[in-house]
Amino acid sequence: MSQVLLSLNGLTKAYPGVVANDDISFKIGVGEVHALLGENGAGKSTLVKMIYGLVKPDSGTMELRGQSYAPGEPRAARADGIAMVFQHFSLFDALNVAENIALGMENPPPMRDLAARIREVSETYGLPLDPFRTVGDLSAGERQRVEIIRCLLQDPKLLIMDEPTSVLTPQEVQILFKTLEKLRGEGTSILYISHKLEEIRTLCDTATILRLGKVVGTCTPRETTARDMAELMVGSALKTPERAGRALGEVALDISGLSAPSPSAFGTALKNVHLTVQQGEIVGIGGVAGNGQEELLGVLSGEILTEAGAVKLLGEPIGRMGPAARRALGLLTAPEERLGHAAAPDMSLTENALLTGAVRENLVSNGFLKWGAAREFAERIIEAFDVRTPGPENAARSLSGGNLQKFVIGREVLQGPKVLVVNQPTWGVDAAAAAAIRQALLDLAAEGTAVVCISQDLDELMEIADRFAALNEGRLSTPRSTTGLTVEEIGLMMGGAHGMEVAHV
Amino acid sequence: MDLSAINPVLLIASLMVAATPLLLAAIGELVVEKAGVLNLGVEGMMIVGAISGFAIAVETGSPWLGFLAAAVGGAALSLLFVVLTQVALANQVASGLALTLFGLGLSSLMGQSYVGVKPPRMAELHIPGLSDMPVLGPILFSHDPVLYLGVAIIAAVWAVLKFTRVGLILRAVGENHDAAHALGYKVVRIRIAAIAFGGACAGLGGAYISLIRVPQWTEGMTAGVGWIALALVVFASWKPWRVLLGAYLFGGVTVVQLNLQAAGVAIPVEYLAMSPYLVTILVLVILSADKSSAPAALGRIFHASH
DSSP, rough: OOOOEEEEEEEEEEHHHHHHEEEEEEEEEETOOOEHHHHHHTTTHHHHHHHTTOOSEEEEEEETTTEEOOOHHHHHHEEETTTOOSSSOEEEESHHHHHHHHHSSSSOOHHHHHHHHHHHHHTTTTTOOOTTTTGGGSSSHHHHHHHHHHHHHHHSSSEEETTTTTOHHHHHHHHHHHHHHHHHHTTTTEEEEEOHHHHHHHSSSSSEEEETTTTEEEEEEGGGHHHHHHHHHSSSSSOOOOOOOOOOOOEEEEEEEEOOOOTTOOOOOOEEEEEEEEETTTEEOOOTTTSSSSHHHHHHHHHSSSOGGGGEETTTTOTOOHHHHHHHHTTEEEEEEEEEBBTTSSHHHHHHHHHHHTTTTTEETTEEEEEHHHHHHOOOHHHHTTTSSSSSSBBGGGGHHHHHHHHHHHHTTTTTOOEEEEESSSTTHHHHHHHHHHHHHHHHHHHOEEEEEESSSSHHHHHSSSSSEEEEEEEOOOEESSTTTTHHHHHEEEHTTTTTTOOOO | GGGOOOHHHHHHHHHHHHHHHHHHHHHHHHHHHTTOOOTTHHHHHHHHHHHHHHHHHHSSSSSHHHHHHHHHHHHHHHHHIIIIIISSSOOHHHHHHHHHHHHHHHHHHHGGGGGTOOOOOOOOOOOTTTTTTTTTHHHHHHSSSHHHHHHHHHHHHHHHHHHHHHHHHHHHHHHHHHHHHHTTHHHHHHHHHHHHHHHHHHHHHHHHEEEEEEESSOTTTTTTTHHHHHHHHHTTTOOOHHHHHHHHHHHHHHHHHHHHHHHOSOOOHHHHHHHHHHHHHHHHHTTTOOOOOOOOTTOOOOOOOO
């Protein structure tokens, strides 16, 4: 590290009941790609919000190029050459690319000049973009380009990137990395937040690892194994899920020639999907979000009805049946959105357990609820899946994301499904809980259940699935065995770079 | 029945007068909704504007001061909505309904001593040459100044939303308040300004009824125009010029049906009286069938969570 750009000294920020950042200190050099590594809830976002001026530290100081630095608001941070690419919530769908970029600038030039500059910068960095397209119509990779260009137009000294690759295909990740390499070459520092260890090992010069708001280690990622970093991050030896050899039974779920329109305006229609899943098998379905995942879950759960024969459960056509009828037959689902889809946020865990477990767990008699049995079922889930909550009378909303996810998955697993469909089972869940959920899915398959796991986490799918298929614009690729499948092959199954031009830098 | 008694020139001229209260209220609400806030209190703010404007005009003898007071009155009532929805984070639908009920009650109280009083008249514009032209003169150039102000506000809102940075920021706040906040824009402050502007416009619209269109004070004299304004904004797809079109259509049908009533057409009065509401909504529903362009954050409560 030649010169220090930004140094953090003892930054502390506490919220009621939790210390989000506790005495954090590290330095970022000029032209350095610095990784900030940690679990969800380790305090990464609070820390970058402080650097970007969205949150004020309780104590501690920052120095930028040797000068004291205490931004009162993002505007001040941007004026000092700090730019941030957000993971969520920072683009306006109904506005066009140029308008979105203008909103992130202090003194934007007139639209026509701005459009010209967007074209120029986007081509210099190998990220071609049309300034007048509406952002709502862009793919995830293109949206990210908008954010990056918004930052680059301000000639930043430090670029903060919050989990930039979580929505990209492997090919799109390659394009992004080339751009970042070029920026580093020009002397821009990058603070790169991620929990994808292999990426950090390829790209970053230094890594600072956070756990529960504290710095627990610093390392040079190229010289450290992913496993060591993961253990620093989690704080304990990581338990890898075990895959027992499984005997496959007869075909449990048979989807053939399934086409279905999407219920939402910005959704993706499913086009001629074929898939069979055998008893005891786990099929992993990958793909960039928004390529039909929600719709696929919908047609399997019964929220979207199709032709009767398009979906068969153990040979029986169920395409016209609603969710309750399918549950009774043994097809259970756990959707992606925890609050509002998988669980009713303001209802207690007991009530939520009742909502999907009523039929199979026999929690209703003659239209009357069996509260005792429902409560016992909820307690069983809490016990078996180590859900951290004072008790089943607490509202679903009061649980942390990971705990609620364990509850939602556990609720379906304990009902002994014949076929279980899960969407993003470990999204936003810490590594230990994620490992527990994956283990539960593997155990379930070992008992003969057919499992369909829709996920954007390719590592997860490679870890648990027997076969892998990808959704791309509502079409499902032919499933292939996960043994021996390479990242390039997976990327191509996911639609390659989605027609985005490769970076020429 | 004597249809020949209807003078087309006067009809068009009075159509513009009939449309102006609706136009003012709707363009104000359009700005509020573009900022992502749904204020159902338009009717309440209009009627409070109507009585504030009426009272001040009568007391001071100046219709101009009356209109100013109406704008201030409407905006003041909208600040109550601000306190409820932007500070206390209450539900916008319920708060808006409460605002309308409160405004109707408050206006009756304020107006008790003004029933039957005649307000001072606002002089109509007279431009030598232009106003004397046949046909066009009476239609376009012989109205009161507030009518032109209404059209000017439409043009100004359109231009500001389309061409200026302030307009872009306002649209951004209405589209995605979390993103706007993350970029460092003051979401709540921008929304308060938009709500107050909406209140002022509604107040002007109300005073236009009590000072120019009718002109006198009766309880509940806005007669649902505030509700039509709300519907108009939606069916105009949040586009200012369509608001103008819809308002003139409403004004037109209102004036025609009044003329038909006067001419003694053999259609029951009730049907004639409901026709402006039906026709306006029907036409705008057909117009807005192409696509809905509602601000994405409309009606959602913003809470800066850090």
